[in-house]
Amino acid sequence: MTTKEIRKAFLDFFKERGHEIVPSAPIVVKNDPTLMFTNAGMNQFKDIFLGEAPVKSSRVADTQRCLRVSGKHNDLEEVGIDTYHHTMFEMLGNWSFGDYFKKEAIAWSWELLTEVYKIPKDQLYVSVFAGDEAEGLPKDNEAFDFWKQFVPEERIVLGNKKDNFWEMGETGPCGPCSEIHVDCRTPQERAAGDGKSLVNADHPQVIEIWNNVFMQFNRLKNGSLQPLPAKHVDTGMGLERLVRVLQNKTSNYDTDVFQPLIQFIATEAKAVYGEDEKVDIAMRVIADHIRAVSFAIADGQLPSNNKAGYVIRRILRRAVRYSYTFLGFKEPFINKLVPILADQFAGVFTELESQKDFVQKVVLEEEAAFLRTLETGINRFEKYLQTNDNQVVSGNFAFELQDTFGFPIDLTELMARENGWTVDMAGYHKALGEQKDRSRAATSVDTGDWIILKESDNVEFVGYDKLEIECLILKYRKI
Ligand code: ATP
Ligand code: MG
Ligand code: MG
Ligand code: MG
Numbered sequence: 001m002t003t004k005e006i007r008k009a010f011l012d013f014f015k016e017r018g019h020e021i022v023p024s025a026p027i028v029v030k031n032d033p034t035l036m037f038t039n040a041g042m043n044q045f046k047d048i049f050l051g052e053a054p055v056k057s058s059r060v061a062d063t064q065r066c067l068r069v070s071g072k073h074n075d076l077e078e079v080g081i082d083t084y085h086h087t088m089f090e091m092l093g094n095w096s097f098g099d100y101f102k103k104e105a106i107a108w109s110w111e112l113l114t115e116v117y118k119i120p121k122d123q124l125y126v127s128v129f130a131g132d133e134a135e136g137l138p139k140d141n142e143a144f145d146f147w148k149q150f151v152p153e154e155r156i157v158l159g160n161k162k163d164n165f166w167e168m169g170e171t172g173p174c175g176p177c178s179e180i181h182v183d184c185r186t187p188q189e190r191a192a193g194d195g196k197s198l199v200n201a202d203h204p205q206v207i208e209i210w211n212n213v214f215m216q217f218n219r220l221k222n223g224s225l226q227p228l229p230a231k232h233v234d235t236g237m238g239l240e241r242l243v244r245v246l247q248n249k250t251s252n253y254d255t256d257v258f259q260p261l262i263q264f265i266a267t268e269a270k271a272v273y274g275e276d277e278k279v280d281i282a283m284r285v286i287a288d289h290i291r292a293v294s295f296a297i298a299d300g301q302l303p304s305n306n307k308a309g310y311v312i313r314r315i316l317r318r319a320v321r322y323s324y325t326f327l328g329f330k331e332p333f334i335n336k337l338v339p340i341l342a343d344q345f346a347g348v349f350t351e352l353e354s355q356k357d358f359v360q361k362v363v364l365e366e367e368a369a370f371l372r373t374l375e376t377g378i379n380r381f382e383k384y385l386q387t388n389d390n391q392v393v394s395g396n397f398a399f400e401l402q403d404t405f406g407f408p409i410d411l412t413e414l415m416a417r418e419n420g421w422t423v424d425m426a427g428y429h430k431a432l433g434e435q436k437d438r439s440r441a442a443t444s445v446d447t448g449d450w451i452i453l454k455e456s457d458n459v460e461f462v463g464y465d466k467l468e469i470e471c472l473i474l475k476y477r478k479i
Contacts, residue, residue, distance in 0.1 A: 181206055269283075385421065
């Protein structure tokens with residue numbers, strides 16, 4: 001099955017079971033100071049779970065574009081290194097708002113995986129909340145019993161609060177969850193294993209694909225749990241991981257989600273994917289990062305020097321450095337991946353298709369701007385490593401790289417790590433603080449139409465205006 005078919009099969013399956021298929025929310029979250037980017041399918045339904053928004057349909061399903069690069073969920077460091085964490089990914093989800101509960105959710109996830117997608121039953125593990133006495137949380141016996149109808153007990157793993165109990169915050173709706181893992185080890189690897197039940201952390205080829213959260217409690221301010229009057233189901237399945245399983249690959253990057261991008265990168269770089277690990281990582285990182293950057297821009301977040309915009313700029317600069325150092329690109333090229341991506345998502349997330357020229361231009365300009373200082377910065381960095389021998393990049397130098405050459409601090413950290421060095425982060429923050437004090441003393445210059453801002457000034461993105469490129473009208477879907 002292709003990715004498009006796999007995505008469609010999920011949505012069709014839940015549509016047939018009475019779910020309304022709703023659009024993905026934008027990847028960029030506006031008007032929520034607690035969250036910069038959508039990091040899970042449930043984000044757009046938060047107010048329903050809190051009882052602050054009415055339920056229009058009690059069963060919905062969708063595919064949500066997510067970004068996990070900041071806050072509690074930050075997978076940036078794993079990307080390109082492991083085979084199944086991405087910055088941007090699609091989370092397929094089905095929800096019940098006070099409608100069906102564990103019995104149906106469990107039976108349907110089993111039916112979908114084993115009968116529609118035909119994953120061999122003996123390759124599936126599930127985890128169930130073991131309970132936590134100290135916290136007064138009961139074991140999820142109900143889920144255990146429902147799973148037992150499908151899965152032999154030795155493949156039902158009891159999990160702790162960290163992995164198998166979900167809470168929105170210190171108070172509010174919460175409940176146990178059941179994760180589904182697929183064992184993609186070869187028969188030889190399986191035979192060599194010690195036979196114990198496996199979940200994702202134990203073997204790189206046993207991966208978590210789906211999480212089913214059962215919201216059944218409300219935690220009060222005094223810490224006690226009350227049963228929720230209306231119980232909810234909230235599920236999330238990583239599409240790229242599912243595709244990898246169904247296409248029988250050992251890495252998400254070998255699927256039709258990433259191969260068109262990777263093959264294009266390889267051709268442009270005159271390199272072959274799969275021959276040199278450093279080159280491969282670079283290709284994977286670029287293929288991953290362009291997805292995150294493109295969707296963020298298409299959804300209204302231009303790269304900038306502040307907040308969410310700076311997160312996007314950092315991701316893009318990280319990709320540019322990988323392409324420069326490991327693939328030898330001295331000219332902008334990452335932007336050329338945008339049309340490929342837009343084609344892949346045609347008819348799925350049309351936001352990208354309809355704005356692809358604009359998105360490509362923004363990426364091109366960002367690339368060109370960073371490439372102007374990247375080489376000098378890298379030369380300075382290499383010289384620094386040669387002329388110092390304490391294995392620690394000083395805070396002042398890390399700050400200089402940022403201030404003069406535009407190297408985000410996490411890029412300097414990454415480059416240091418590649419050489420077995422660390423960065424004096426306390427020193428870096430001190431230097432940064434001193435610069436902020438200096439620029440606060442200087443005022444912004446008001447020139448009429450535009451306010452010239454210092455790099456360190458705090459601005460908030462309020463919408464696109466006429467850019468030097470073309471006039472862009474930003475559209476948001478009302479949700
Ligand atoms: P993991 O333990 O692998 O980091 P998670 O427990 O943090 O995953 P959940 O928050 O349960 O993930 O999200 C639901 C599903 O979304 C996961 O089961 C997985 O399939 C997918 N997923 C989560 N993070 C990523 C990511 N960074 N890249 C791709 N898919 C992801
Ligand atoms: Mg995670
Ligand atoms: Mg997990
Ligand atoms: Mg999980």
